[in-house]
Amino acid sequence: MTSARSGPGVPTATYRLQLQPAFPFAAAAAAVPYLASLGVSHLHLSPVLEAVPGSTHGYDVVDHARVREELGGEEGLRALARTAREHGLGLVADIVPNHMAMAPRHNRALWEVLREGPGSRYARWFDIDWEAQGGRLLLPVLGGPLGTELEHLVVDGDVLRYHDHAFPIRTGTEDLPLPRLLDAQWYRPVWWRLARTELNYRRFFSISELIGVRVEDPEVFEATHAKILQLLAEGVLDGLRVDHPDGLADPDGYLARLDEATGGRWTVVEKILADGERLPASWPVAGTTGYDALRHIDGLFTDPDGAGELLAHYRGFAAPQTDRGGDWEATVRRAAYEVLRHELAAEGDRLTRAAARLCAGSPDLALRDRAPWALRTALEELLVRMRVYRPYGSGDAAAVVTERAAEEARSAFVVPEEAGAVDVVRGLLVEPSDHVSAGSAGDHAGRTELRTRFAQTASALRAKSVEDKAFYRYVPLPAATEVGGDPGSPGVSPEDFHAYCARVQRDWPATGTVVTTHDTKRSADVRAALAVLTECPGRWARLLAEVTRAEEAVPDGQLAWAAWQTVFGLGPAERERVREALLKHVREAGMYTSWTEPEPPYEEAVAAFVAAGPCGPPGEHVAAFRKALEPHIRANVLGTALVHLTMPGVPDVYQGTESEYRALVDPDNRRPVSFPAAAPGEKDALTAAALGLRARRPGAFGTDAAYAPLAADGPAAGHCLAFARSGEVVTAVTRLSLRLDEAGGWRETRLPLPPGRWTDLLTPGREFTGYARVADLFEALPVALLERVSEGEPGAR
Incomplete structure (x- = not known):
């Protein structure tokens, strides 16, 4: 059986298409000739099964047995597959095993459950x-x-x-x-x-x-996956992206069952890894969808010292009106408490009931006489201290529900004896199931339920408190507030980046990598522009002092800071786009208004501020500042793209991002795009060159390829990030180019090259042997993509 990690069927590069009624299968088929010319091997489709009518994303599935009619139905999908095959492309589809739409009119399985109750044949779903x-x-x-x-x-x-x-x-x-x-x-x-x-x-x-949905039940798995498995077996689809495995009762078992059912097809999972967290080695998948790669790539172009200085300016700017959002860890903890006690209160209640039942009926008398309020407090205090989305299996729980977390959790209790609830809960979470005494089947089932509910609640809590709240409250550098990011430490050194790439090539060489997705809060090109601010934090602070001096209606400092960075990153844009993104920002932050408790006067003040400030005359000063920094934004945009397309893993190109693509949070980033771009530019040429090279030399980038860091030498060596792939390809990019200019430029910095004669695919006609003076290498562009054309003796150019 072909492994999902390697072998035939592994894409060289994928291209993500957001299918919706305004962009159905037929529109995707019309784009195939152009997309094939880019050099990708597979189209990556958003969910294709029947969804709520009018859905623009497809994650609200209502029928797993049918391909979505609004997109063209199964025949439309098969026609797309045929067209793709004719142009040498395969199809990868997004699947949604965790949930269905709560829409009884369209969800017939749910309709029967509502009519027949727990006796329905679908109740187990x-x-x-x-x-x-x-x-x-x-x-x-x-x-x-x-x-x-x-x-x-x-x-x-x-x-x-x-x-x-x-x-x-x-x-x-x-x-x-x-x-x-x-x-x-x-x-x-x-x-x-x-x-x-x-x-x-x-x-x-x-x-x-x-x-x-309970896909841990084999019958439910079969019913909800039959159509997708049929499409795989018949060659319509070639691989899968699994949405949100963290929500499942048993991700390990589910992925093993899926791998067996698909025959080991290439599959990546939307697993969000915290800094330092590793994907479970036992999972039979090719890897993640790539948010861990996004964090490492973005971090390369972020100045850690400048990020710290930017934070200091941010605190001074926002502090007069709010003390929230000035410390990352405190912001996350505060948000977690709020979410657990409000948005996820029902989930907390269900988890507490599971713990209380287990303790009350346990054969272990040490677990008896635990008050539900104490158990709930213990659960809350442990949950808010989770630094990853969820534990996997009882053994892993011991690593993530740590003794340090338990010690801090105990301090929430006034009476020391009550604090014992923390140790009770922690023991139930981390004790291996084989320690349960023989004959205690009910106790075993109760412990399994508690661990499962804890893990599912933990993942929901992490997503809601970090992605959907803390990321909107802690905004010294909004570019760092992306899924899987670490805003408290946004910079990544070249050494750490190379170490990450080496691990990926060794352990997960066919994993997915991304820099822009349908879920990113800002596209890669917007984040690349914002990263430049870490190289000039003082200038940015002075500019904000100037543009806000005349402003009379600033709703709050945190929002104003985020708004000015939004228009800097986005560049010239329609006022409506900025206003809608910032209204979503303040509702998600939940500090002065929210989705469920809106404050119209505050939201009206936000809209007025956007119109008068960032999108008004003062915004022209920010536009001028951005224009002055354009060479450095360009270096980040092109550098991000080239690193992404040539590093270990399978790059996923989000629709439209082969061109310069500036988008904000959804729905702004889910708008249909035109193919090809109206006015192709440098990024289009770079993308086509890199993808074409991957297609032409798959062995240089594949699962058996090599990754080797290349270290420049000279006075500006730290500003050149370079690596070689299998001795056949060299990627070199400029990082922190503004700091580089301020320090005197490249001067005599050199980049030693592997043996051979090298030609630059981005600036044809240039060749290098032995080494390249970096000033020459980046003479025309701030990046270079070199291909070895023949062996030769080393020598200076």
Whole structure:
């Protein structure tokens, strides 16, 4: 069997397309000739199965057995595959095993569960706690308390309607008076605000519209994967991207089952790795989708000293109005408490119930007499101290639920004896299952449930508190606030980057790598521009003092700082794009307004500030500042692209990013793009050259390729990042070019080259042997891509 890590079928490069009704299979097929000419080997498709009508992303699946009709249906997908094959391309598809849309009108499996309750053949599909809420599924769909919404609840035959919602009526209850009819259903429509504390089904993060699916059940796995497996078996698809495996009850078991079912097809998982965290070596996958690569690439072009100085300026700028967001670790901890006690309160309750049941009925008398409030406190204090998304297996839990975390958690208790709940919970989480005494099947099941719920809650908490809250509160350098990033330490040294690449080539050579995705808060080119500010933090602070001096209506310093950086990174843009992104920013931050508790006066002040400041006359000063720094932005943009396309792993090019691509958070980054770009530029040429080289010399970049750092020597050596691939290709880029200019330029810095004669693919006609003077190497462009054309004796150029 072909391994997912290597062998036939491993892409050389993929190209991500965001399918939606405005860009269906037919539009993708029309783009195939152009995309094939770029040099990618596979198209990477967003989810292709039936989704909620009108969905622009496809992650809200409603039917796993059908290809989405709005995109062209199964025939449209097969036609796309045929066109792709004719041009030498394969297809990789995104799959969503963790959740489905909570849309009964379209989700027929869920419809049957609502009609028939836990006795439905589909009840095992969904992660529902039937013991809670009196055995009824809570549906948080009402716009207000039930009593105020009764007039909008209408019985229509065997269907209960509420505005655009429709729910099945339990057989035999159709003629009951409305109050009795409601009480007789297997579900309970309630005010949407009750979801925070009363929900009794697992969801995607805190999104009640997405209900968790139990793919750990073999029957559910088979039913929800049959169509995808058929498309793989028939050659329509060639590989998979697995969305959000952290939410699954048993990611290890799921991935093993998937690998067996696909015959070892190339598969990458959207696993977010914290700094220093390693992907479980036992997972039969090619690697991650690449957010770990994104963090390392971005860090190369970030000046760590300048980032520290920028933070100091940020604290001074924002401190007069808020003391929040000035320290990364404190910001994360504060956000985690808030999320766990508000957005994920229902998940915390379910976890506490699992712990309380386990303790109350345990044969181990040392676990008895633990108050639920103490167990909940212990669980909370351990969860907020998690530095990774989730543990995997009981052994790994011991590494992530550390003694240091436990010691800090104990300090939350006033009475030392109550603090013992921390040790009880920690022991249940980390004790290997084979320590459970024989005959205690119920105890074993309870411990498994607790560990599973803890892991699932941990991943949701990490995502909501870090990605969706702390990243919007801690913004000295917004470029560092990307999934998998470490805003508290955004810089990555060349040495650390090379060490990372060596590990990838050794352990996960076919892993995915990305710099822009449908989920990045800012595209790579916007982040590349923002990184330049770490090289001139003082100048940036002085500019902000100048442009804000005349401003009368700054909502708050944190928002203003983020807004000015947004327009600097984005460059000239429509006011509406900036306004919508910043309104999302303040709602996610949740400091003065939020999605669920909006504050119209504050949001109106934000919109007015955007119009008068960043997108008004003062914004012209920022535009002029950006223009003055354009050579250094250019160096970062091209350097980021070239490193990404030639480092170990399989690069995924997000739609439109072969050209300069400036986008903000979704939905801004999910707009359909045109193929090809209207006015191709330097980045287009670089992308085509790098991808063409990968296609022409797959062995130089493949799973058996070599990665070798190349060290420049001379006064500016630290500003040249270079590496060789299998002795056939050399990548060299400029880093921290503004600092370089201020220090006097390259001078006599040289880059020793591997043996052979080297030609520059980005500036044809130039050759180097032995070494290259870096000033010559980067004479025309701040980057170079060299290909060895023949062996030769070393000698100076």
